[in-house]
Amino acid sequence: MGGGNSKSAVWDNQLPDLTDKVALVTGANSGLGFETAKRLAACGATVVLACRNEDKATKALEELKQGLPAAKVEVLKMDLCSQKSVKSAAAEFKARHAKLHYLFNNAAVMATPFKVTEDGFEEQIAATHLGHFTLTAELLDRLKASAPARVVTTSSMMHIFSGDLPTTVEGLNEKRFCWNIYANVKLANLLFTRELAKRFEKAGLANQGVIAVACHPGYTATNLQKTPAYGPEWFSSAMNAMFAQNVSMGAQPMLYAACGSDIENGDYIGPIGMASGAATKCTTSDRATSDEAAAKLWENTVKMLKCDILS
Numbered sequence: 001m002g003g004g005n006s007k008s009a010v011w012d013n014q015l016p017d018l019t020d021k022v023a024l025v026t027g028a029n030s031g032l033g034f035e036t037a038k039r040l041a042a043c044g045a046t047v048v049l050a051c052r053n054e055d056k057a058t059k060a061l062e063e064l065k066q067g068l069p070a071a072k073v074e075v076l077k078m079d080l081c082s083q084k085s086v087k088s089a090a091a092e093f094k095a096r097h098a099k100l101h102y103l104f105n106n107a108a109v110m111a112t113p114f115k116v117t118e119d120g121f122e123e124q125i126a127a128t129h130l131g132h133f134t135l136t137a138e139l140l141d142r143l144k145a146s147a148p149a150r151v152v153t154t155s156s157m158m159h160i161f162s163g164d165l166p167t168t169v170e171g172l173n174e175k176r177f178c179w180n181i182y183a184n185v186k187l188a189n190l191l192f193t194r195e196l197a198k199r200f201e202k203a204g205l206a207n208q209g210v211i212a213v214a215c216h217p218g219y220t221a222t223n224l225q226k227t228p229a230y231g232p233e234w235f236s237s238a239m240n241a242m243f244a245q246n247v248s249m250g251a252q253p254m255l256y257a258a259c260g261s262d263i264e265n266g267d268y269i270g271p272i273g274m275a276s277g278a279a280t281k282c283t284t285s286d287r288a289t290s291d292e293a294a295a296k297l298w299e300n301t302v303k304m305l306k307c308d309i310l311s
């Protein structure tokens with residue numbers, strides 16, 4: 001299933017002292033990313049808001065500082081749809097910081113009309129999977145230098161509606177129904193985490209505490225629901241009001257994945273009620289447990305990006 005079967009007790013929603021820890025959160029100007037950044041900063045972490053829109057990120061930083069004047073927060077301009085931008089942002093981060101304890105691969109593009117990026121990739125897979133793959137590759141040295149460290153990648157309940165992923169580069173880039181693409185990229189997030197966890201294990205990094213974890217927020221009210229494919233704004237607002245949990249609850253799986261003392265390499269975290277509730281360890285769809293699919297996605301990703309992680 002997609003996060004409905006609890007494997008452990010719920011998290012107590014308590015974060016440790018994070019003084020001297022460094023976190024990078026993609027898509028941190030609103031929603032889950034902003035809430036996660038706020039909670040981390042409140043516990044003393046240095047938090048980098050990695051966002052495409054620098055103005056929105058700056059406003060988010062100002063809002064965060066209003067509530068937490070002593071917060072150590074920075075803005076990093078990065079467009080995940082552009083490989084050039086991701087590499088440039090990673091270089092800038094490394095110029096600022098020698099360590100990275102928490103990398104949150106959080107940002108996503110949801111069910112947008114078919115579009116090809118400047119690099120020739122379908123937009124949803126470019127932003128949600130490929131951009132984060134490159135970011136993780138570029139920052140691996142900082143993660144290794146910070147052991148223990150965690151790569152937390154946000155998936156979705158929608159992954160359970162994915163079919164088998166295309167097995168070719170051309171298939172991954174193929175035009176199809178926007179919601180099918182979104183379900184596919186959310187499955188890709190889980191397969192990426194599965195293969196990354198295996199590579200951390202093989203390289204001996206997992207023994208040092210460098211691990212990969214996936215999570216999903218259930219049904220949480222965020223700006224993602226404002227996509228045209230979700231329906232008129234009045235409809236998404238009504239659905240959110242009736243069924244969605246707030247971002248404070250939705251961010252719990254991300255925070256548990258990053259800071260939980262019992263988190264293990266390859267874990268998947270989500271709400272105990274699948275769509276809502278306190279964070280707990282949970283299960284994925286059968287497709288997301290396929291080592292063969294994970295390896296094939298990784299192979300195709302390397303072909304697309306001409307870069308690898310722990311090859």
